[in-house]
Amino acid sequence: MRRVAISGIGMVSPLGNSTAEVMAHARAGRSGVRRLETPFASRLAAPIAATVRFDEGDDFDAVSARMLDRFSLLAMFAANQAVHGSSDALAGIDRARGGVFVGTGMGGTHTMDSGYQTLYGENSDRIKPFTILMGMHNAAAAWIGIEHDLRGPNMTYSTACSSSTVAIGEAWMRVACGQLDVAIAGGSEAPLSPGSLKAWEALHTVATMDTECPSASCRPFSKDRSGMVLGEGAAMLVLEPWDRAVARGALIHGEILGYGQSNDASHITRPSVEGQAAAMRAALLVARADPHDVDAINAHGTGTQANDRTETAAIRAVFGVRADHIPISATKAMHGHLLGAGGALECVLSLLAMQHEVALPTMHLQQPDPDCDLDYVPNMARAGVAARVTLSNSFAFGGTNAVLVLQRADGAMR
């Protein structure tokens, strides 16, 4: 197996649209969760979401953008930024050995929502001609492949909230085993359409709004947590063999040491301690690491009662007494739950945190919960945490758990 370097990072997120901006906000504990101001917000019990500030007109010509759902626009923006920042990782490659791996839970939900509004809301048959092409889940990956002329595998993974962790992990395997020389991998999600917002509300997993401070509505691991807050955004990585990245003098952001996956095979929504622990163990096994090698964890940490309690128990099951000494960050309190893009953004935050030697805070953790008794770095970033290896956890409805083992660029484990 070859070592795999991360040589490009791109994102458009509720915390900002560049590594510098995202890191500054995450470190300061600023939340990207906002009160929704759209007319439809009045029909929501909790009119809040983590939104991105993004003007498609700045980055895409209007003719091309007509064929792109918002999730594809976000994906393209992030992928272009990652490639641009990679010091030409795609130059000179055999295009058949370059792949695209994208995770998305909901695909082009804005487009589909708009089509249904026409069909049922307006009782009209005037569905837009591009509806299928914009709504399909693989649209984002397809457009990235077209834009960057990548002719190898073009894959889309839809495993709900672990989609982009799966996408990155599967891309890592292809590069590590020698099948690919470059991969663009990550996730994109734009789930803030009216139909999607109401569907999530109906599931009773979204947080109630903190009326005094809407941006503090998501409270992972706090006893008064009431659920997740939906977010939109995309994050993409450029992966390539470590030796190639070094040889061409690329700036290396970190290394993927391993990727593990498990399936709960028990309940469609209820998380499982065994399933989550199995994914973490599988990732460590593949990375040839043991629990003592792990210095930090970016938790799935959704802010639901069930996940946070279960994840705490799963971390304890894997790490034993060491669990008490690992700083655990639940960054969704700040950037919301990006569903199929969440794992990719959290992977990026894990890399940046290691690079900056900081443990990112779990914000809005005001009430300790006896069932959540680990070190969650509450409410304030912790400087001087020189983590070499970080676990990034993603657990999903449907039961697909996925975990990445990440190492800082100058890490010494290998």
Add this chain to the structure above:
Amino acid sequence: MTTTFERLSAILAKDYKLPPERLTPDAPLETLGIDSLGTVELLWNIEDAFEIKLPPEPVELTTLGDVVRYVDELIARQAMTLAPAASAAPMVPSLRSP
């Protein structure tokens, strides 16, 4: 009176953000970024804007001028089809139901 070309150009300038100086009758659609798939969508928008109904048969359109001629032909054909009805009911404001 506004011509079909002017109306079409206005759509392309407003919704497709194409610079007016590139919008000439002999401009190939491909060079404007509108390929055969894009033409399908453009015609869908034209149906609304010009209140006409496109026939199901496929049509090959290469330039903006081709689109203008096609639209003019459809307008004329549909006006003829509706002429007897129009004389019986002169207040019909549109060729399509709202």
